[in-house]
Amino acid sequence: MPDTAPLLSVDDLEVHFPIRAGVLRRQVGAVKAVDGVSFTLKRGETLSLVGESGCGKSTTGLALMGLVQPTGGKVRFDGREIAGFRRKELRDYRKRMQIVFQDPFSSLNPRQKVRDIIRAPLDIHGIGTKEEREAAVADLMARVGLRPDQADNYPHQFSGGQRQRIGIARALALKPDIIVADEPVSALDVSVQAQILNLLADLQRDLGVAYLAVSHDLGVVEYISHRVAVMYLGRIVEIGPKERIFSAPQHPYTELLMRSAPSHDPRHRHSFSATSDDIPSATKRPSGCAFHTRCPLATDLCRRVDPQLTARDDGRELACHHR
Amino acid sequence: MSISPSASQVPILAVEGLDIEIRGPNGSFPVVSEMAFTVRAGETLCIVGESGCGKSMTALSLLRLLPEAAHVSAGRILIEGADFLTMGERQVEDWRGEKIAMIFQEPLTALNPVLRIGEQIAEAVRQHRRCSHRQAHRRAIEALTLVQMPDPERRAGQFPHELSGGMRQRAMIALALACDPKIIIADEPTTALDVTIQAQILGLISDLQKRLGTAQILITHDLGVVSEVADRVIVMYAGRKVEEASIYDLFDNPIHPYTIGLMGAVPRKGASAEDGDRLADIPGTVPPLWNLPKGCAFAPRCPGASERCRQERPPLTEKRPGHWAACWEHDDA
Numbered sequence: 001m002p003d004t005a006p007l008l009s010v011d012d013l014e015v016h017f018p019i020r021a022g023v024l025r026r027q028v029g030a031v032k033a034v035d036g037v038s039f040t041l042k043r044g045e046t047l048s049l050v051g052e053s054g055c056g057k058s059t060t061g062l063a064l065m066g067l068v069q070p071t072g073g074k075v076r077f078d079g080r081e082i083a084g085f086r087r088k089e090l091r092d093y094r095k096r097m098q099i100v101f102q103d104p105f106s107s108l109n110p111r112q113k114v115r116d117i118i119r120a121p122l123d124i125h126g127i128g129t130k131e132e133r134e135a136a137v138a139d140l141m142a143r144v145g146l147r148p149d150q151a152d153n154y155p156h157q158f159s160g161g162q163r164q165r166i167g168i169a170r171a172l173a174l175k176p177d178i179i180v181a182d183e184p185v186s187a188l189d190v191s192v193q194a195q196i197l198n199l200l201a202d203l204q205r206d207l208g209v210a211y212l213a214v215s216h217d218l219g220v221v222e223y224i225s226h227r228v229a230v231m232y233l234g235r236i237v238e239i240g241p242k243e244r245i246f247s248a249p250q251h252p253y254t255e256l257l258m259r260s261a262p263s264h265d266p267r268h269r270h271s272f273s274a275t276s277d278d279i280p281s282a283t284k285r286p287s288g289c290a291f292h293t294r295c296p297l298a299t300d301l302c303r304r305v306d307p308q309l310t311a312r313d314d315g316r317e318l319a320c321h322h323r
Numbered sequence: 324m325s326i327s328p329s330a331s332q333v334p335i336l337a338v339e340g341l342d343i344e345i346r347g348p349n350g351s352f353p354v355v356s357e358m359a360f361t362v363r364a365g366e367t368l369c370i371v372g373e374s375g376c377g378k379s380m381t382a383l384s385l386l387r388l389l390p391e392a393a394h395v396s397a398g399r400i401l402i403e404g405a406d407f408l409t410m411g412e413r414q415v416e417d418w419r420g421e422k423i424a425m426i427f428q429e430p431l432t433a434l435n436p437v438l439r440i441g442e443q444i445a446e447a448v449r450q451h452r453r454c455s456h457r458q459a460h461r462r463a464i465e466a467l468t469l470v471q472m473p474d475p476e477r478r479a480g481q482f483p484h485e486l487s488g489g490m491r492q493r494a495m496i497a498l499a500l501a502c503d504p505k506i507i508i509a510d511e512p513t514t515a516l517d518v519t520i521q522a523q524i525l526g527l528i529s530d531l532q533k534r535l536g537t538a539q540i541l542i543t544h545d546l547g548v549v550s551e552v553a554d555r556v557i558v559m560y561a562g563r564k565v566e567e568a569s570i571y572d573l574f575d576n577p578i579h580p581y582t583i584g585l586m587g588a589v590p591r592k593g594a595s596a597e598d599g600d601r602l603a604d605i606p607g608t609v610p611p612l613w614n615l616p617k618g619c620a621f622a623p624r625c626p627g628a629s630e631r632c633r634q635e636r637p638p639l640t641e642k643r644p645g646h647w648a649a650c651w652e653h654d655d656a
Contacts (some may be wrong), residue, residue: 046596052517053488159608189373189609191546194588194602201596216518218549224591228596242595258521262547264589266570269551272526276473277519278487 006040007078007177007210008064008097013037014072015056015063019283031283033059035234037073038309041178044204046211048221048242050257051231052279057214060231061180064212065099066090078177095125098171102183104163108155114141114166115151121173140169144320161192168199172207181213185220197224218261222246233282233290237308240316250316250323252295265321289321297322334361335538336385336423336506341398343380343389345612352613354380354393355562357639360450362538369541369549369570371585372559375609379541381559382510385540387415387426392606402506402612421451424504428511434483440467440494441479444501451502466497470527489520496527500535507532510542525551546589550574558582561620562612564639568646578648580625581605627652 015034018027034056046247049057063070075082082093098100098121101107108117115137122133138148144165164184171179184200185193197220203209215221221228222242229239230251238251251256263270277294280286289307292298301321309319343355353378359397362368370378383389385400387407397402402422435443445456454462462471467475470493483491492512499507505565509528513521529552532539541552549556549570556573558566558581566579573638577583586601594600607624610616618635622628631651639649 008649031433052519161608190546190585191373191588191605192608194604195606197590198602198604201601204596209489217384218518219590219592222592223594223600223602224596230639242597247592256519260519262525262545262551264547264550264591266550266574270522272522272529274471274527274530276471276489276523278473278489279517279519 005042006076007043007288008041008074008162008212010040010060010064011038011074011076012072013060013063013075014060014071015068016071020313032234032285033068033282035285037231037234037236039229039236039239041210041212043177043207044210045226046204046213046224047217047227047229048213048225049229049231050215050218050221052216054233054279054282055231056234056282057231058182061099061182061212061214065097065180066094067099091125095174096176096312097180097181098174098176098186099182100164100167100171103187103239104160104167105155105187107167108163110155113152113154114146114158117166118151118169118173121170125174127174133296136173143172143203144169145195146210159192160188161195164188164192164196165199168203172203172209175207176209178210178212181211183215184213186215186217193220199223210233218257230257233280234283235290235319235321237291238316239309240269240312240314244314244316249313250318251291251320252297252323256294292305331397335364335403337361337399337401338381338385338421339399339401341381341384341400342396343377343384343393344396345393347392347613349613351396353396353562354612355384358398358564360539360557360564360567364505364538364593365532365536367532367539367541367552368555369543369553370559371543371556373544373609375612376559376563376568377562377612378559379510382425382508382540382542385506385508386419386423388425408537417451420447420502422504423506423508424499426492426495426499426507426509426512430488431483433495434491434498436483439480439482440497441582444479444494444498447498447522448501461627462501463497466501467494469531470494470497472497487520488516491524491646492516492520492524493527496524496531500531503535504537506538506540508542511544512541513548514543514545517540521548528552544586549648558585561610561615563620564647565650566646566648567639572643576643576646578642578646578653579621579650580627580652581621582648584602584624604607619649640651 013034016030016032021028021030037060051057062068082089118137118140119133141148146165185196198253213224225242227310228245229236232253238254249258280293286293288304289302292302307319307321309317311317338358338360341358344351345354358381372378384395441463444458444466447461448459464475464479467479472478472493513524553570555569557564560581566582577586584605605624616623618633619637622632637649637651639647642648643651
């Protein structure tokens, strides 16, 4: 169960990519992929980032891993500030924060044996003797539901679900406090998704690891999360306890997401509107509240003034002028 | 575009005893076996299953678009009573688009990247209808309007890469509908889209069907999508139909253990790992098609498998009126 002190606190994180044009490659603008994102994550907790493609949810995860360079903001991990993500600090921080990627086909080196893939983090950080590392590999494989005698096989000899287990074993090797799970099941078949989601739940219960999950699948998010952050064009528009977000969404964008998810009940079908309603691009962020172009509640105020994320009574934070 | 009566009784498409094989390095193996179904005008049939179950091969065979290595080794595909499989190449090309058309999963690869949207649709129209370029172009704009493409005149002049994913899928649907086909096959039409855009496209597909009375076959892995659009559902596993029922019978009383497993594997509204809820996972993985077990292909993963299941493949039988399943259990149901 989550305890109270935040393990990770992210303050005003920004990832802006320059747009260059002309022969001199002058910067003419910026893609504000992540534009002032703040949240905390407690030990043993799952926080999910949800939103449409291009909302910055994956970039947020990658920036926290140091896999893309943040252009602004502060990240504190276990009370220490990760300043500028320099090599040395990163090394220690990365030991405690690991990532599981979406695609178990491209995120494993096809020329390495599974044994070497899972052992790599231990080798890189020089942990244990050779024998200890080998023993750790066997333990990790058993832990994620793989047979240790398959350690000398190559990734292509495994199914998608098994490959995702290999990725999870590699992420667990350094006993991290946090695992960033970037769409961990979206490349998998439904029956295999369930196996991996159950495994992630078991690992959290047994090891107390926290997950920062990135997902577009609201069913998965509702199942695995303690808290949910809804992102739109690089910002969080609503964040709060899972039950609150799902049973009583407040932001009009959260409502739209919830309404768009299939019912799973043929007797109570949603009557989806066929009207086109396209996502604006992060290069041309609308003025004021970025969601006003799609929002049924939008007024002149929304077109002019960008609403700030503010705390509400029921433990959620919300960025909307009208709710 | 004519408005036909919805859900007539005569099947517009009938598939009988369809077998599809793939030639591999070690000989041929079946990827679809004994597939059979009918679809009527105004009806939506969903074919559900996981990767490798044969659903996409079935879809491609309906348009005679199977890849080089695959071929239909037995069976008939009857479109309005005529066998599509024995037709000459020229007639097949005439019928594709006019009688039966396909919406692919990934419009970015299915659309021609160097042709403007309007030109692509007009080209398809001119292939089937004797008409001027101008008339074909007008038809293209009509089709784009029909799929509620915002600003259809301007979009017709754009290239596929200039459109968003949702608009590209609309263009693809417009292309499929341009020649008023009687049957639409949609292979995972919303899988590549965001949930909000998926909702729009599903809404559009349902709207159009109500207005045009087309027969639809929707191929998907997503039971959520099925719950929103299907009239009838076929569940496939390892190349075979394992269950077929009306949408209500299937969701209320699934019979085949695989169907039951699939439904349990999807997180339900309100389910939470925190509260100790577990998803019903189906252990193991789908067996390779070139090495299927002797009896029921699902037996190795089935919680209720008996010795008989491992030895003999269960036939598809009617367990309740209109509800078919291939399982030795439930024979008394």
